[in-house]
Amino acid sequence: MVSNLENLYRERVKRIVTTAVHKEPDHVPVLHVAETWNLDYAGVKAVDVQGNMELEFESFCKPYEKIYCDGVLISCLTREIDIYNSLGGGAYFYSRDGVTIQHKEYVFMMEDEYPKFIEDPMGFSLEEIFPRKFPELNKPYPENLEALKNSLASYTRFLNRLVKSGQYNKEKHGMPAIVSGTGQAPFDIIMDFFRGFKGIMTDMRRRPTELAEACDALVPIMMATIQQGKTSLEPYPLVFFPLHAPTYLSTKQFEELYWPSFRKVLYKTAELGGKAIIALEGDWSHLYDFVNDFPKDFAIAMIEADDIFKVKDIIGKTVALSGGIDLSMLRTATKQECLDRVKKVVDYCAPGGGFIFSTDKGLIAPGDVNIENYAAVTEFVHTYGQY
Amino acid sequence: MKNDITTVESLFDELKEELTFLPDHDAIKEGFLFGFKWTLTQ
Numbered sequence: 001m002v003s004n005l006e007n008l009y010r011e012r013v014k015r016i017v018t019t020a021v022h023k024e025p026d027h028v029p030v031l032h033v034a035e036t037w038n039l040d041y042a043g044v045k046a047v048d049v050q051g052n053m054e055l056e057f058e059s060f061c062k063p064y065e066k067i068y069c070d071g072v073l074i075s076c077l078t079r080e081i082d083i084y085n086s087l088g089g090g091a092y093f094y095s096r097d098g099v100t101i102q103h104k105e106y107v108f109m110m111e112d113e114y115p116k117f118i119e120d121p122m123g124f125s126l127e128e129i130f131p132r133k134f135p136e137l138n139k140p141y142p143e144n145l146e147a148l149k150n151s152l153a154s155y156t157r158f159l160n161r162l163v164k165s166g167q168y169n170k171e172k173h174g175m176p177a178i179v180s181g182t183g184q185a186p187f188d189i190i191m192d193f194f195r196g197f198k199g200i201m202t203d204m205r206r207r208p209t210e211l212a213e214a215c216d217a218l219v220p221i222m223m224a225t226i227q228q229g230k231t232s233l234e235p236y237p238l239v240f241f242p243l244h245a246p247t248y249l250s251t252k253q254f255e256e257l258y259w260p261s262f263r264k265v266l267y268k269t270a271e272l273g274g275k276a277i278i279a280l281e282g283d284w285s286h287l288y289d290f291v292n293d294f295p296k297d298f299a300i301a302m303i304e305a306d307d308i309f310k311v312k313d314i315i316g317k318t319v320a321l322s323g324g325i326d327l328s329m330l331r332t333a334t335k336q337e338c339l340d341r342v343k344k345v346v347d348y349c350a351p352g353g354g355f356i357f358s359t360d361k362g363l364i365a366p367g368d369v370n371i372e373n374y375a376a377v378t379e380f381v382h383t384y385g386q387y
Numbered sequence: 388m389k390n391d392i393t394t395v396e397s398l399f400d401e402l403k404e405e406l407t408f409l410p411d412h413d414a415i416k417e418g419f420l421f422g423f424k425w426t427l428t429q
Contacts, residue, residue: 126395229418
């Protein structure tokens with residue numbers, strides 16, 4: 001016999017997958033996009049839940065008592081800092097107050113190392129970058145191996161945590177965690193983990209051919225991380241692609257350096273049967289033609305700085321949209337102003353399906369939203385957004 | 388010091404012995420370690 005929570009879970013998933021392919025579900029789905037904000041809402045900090053999965057999962061689910069949602073993008077902390085700390089380095093750390101997990105940019109690859117990268121990106125990363133990044137690997141054997149074993153133990157715990165948090169959401173709350181893996185655009189990988197923002201902006205001008213070849217060399221690696229050993233993909237849960245650089249690129253730069261390799265990743269993912277939720281970070285108004293070249297009904301596009309009404313008209317038939325209200329409005333406007341805004345968004349974006357209501361950015365810090373406003377709009381969308 | 392440990396890759400090869408919770412299949416263990424290497428790349 002199927003339990004009420006199992007039924008609730010199925011209803012919510014159906015709501016999301018139906019609207020993702022531009023069909024009308026029973027209600028406009030509401031997606032809760034939040035990470036460490038959840039912990040603050042529950043009265044704990046990121047440092048408090050380290051090594052305590054039960055507390056972490058319980059805290060991540062606490063906001064469900066107050067807000068309505070049909071799914072979550074993130075069901076637990078998405079980084080395990082000990083994986084990196086065990087090796088003496090890494091870019092992730094707790095904020096001074098212990099509330100959030102932050103990221104610092106390091107540049108470990110030099111501009112003249114593209115040929116080595118292009119020849120074998122993973123081999124180059126292992127043999128050249130890892131020793132620069134992780135001091136423990138430079139210790140004599142077997143000290144370096146012991147450090148790597150400790151890091152592996154943290155990684156194993158991390159994977160376990162990711163799987164169990166999804167199960168916890170499903171079994172205790174009937175709540176879908178809609179993402180099962182993360183993909184990235186090759187250009188963003190080189191920017192985020194190898195050359196840094198300043199480095200890649202220089203390379204675009206001085207070494208465009210090498211940069212394009214390096215992006216292409218990453219396509220098989222990106223596909224291996226998305227496929228996780230599988231020969232085909234399920235349409236649900238979704239692959240999450242956060243796209244970082246495009247808002248800083250001109251249309252020409254995007255077309256020549258970002259799009260070719262990323263397009264291959266998107267189309268290969270689609271050919272394997274997968275579907276995606278893609279965060280169009282920042283302003284994409286100069287890049288809508290490329291979004292219209294995404295495989296149709298393949299992706300939910302998370303809208304951040306773009307005008308969602310224009311977006312609905314221009315790219316809304318190719319991709320489903322997720323968005324509708326920005327954090328600053330939820331933080332500073334009155335409840336009525338928020339409700340008026342959300343009503344307009346639902347009226348415009350919901351007909352025909354292809355729309356999920358969410359905030360424009362993930363909730364991270366305490367105070368990112370006025371919780372009363374957030375609760376009011378999520379409840380309103382669920383009740384008013386009935387088809 | 389063990390003489391044949393000359394590369395980072397060879398350290399990762401030694402980790403296969405730690406993966407007792409996985410089926411004893413080389414491709415599965417290599418897939419798991421690939422995910423680990425990728426996470427460390429980030």
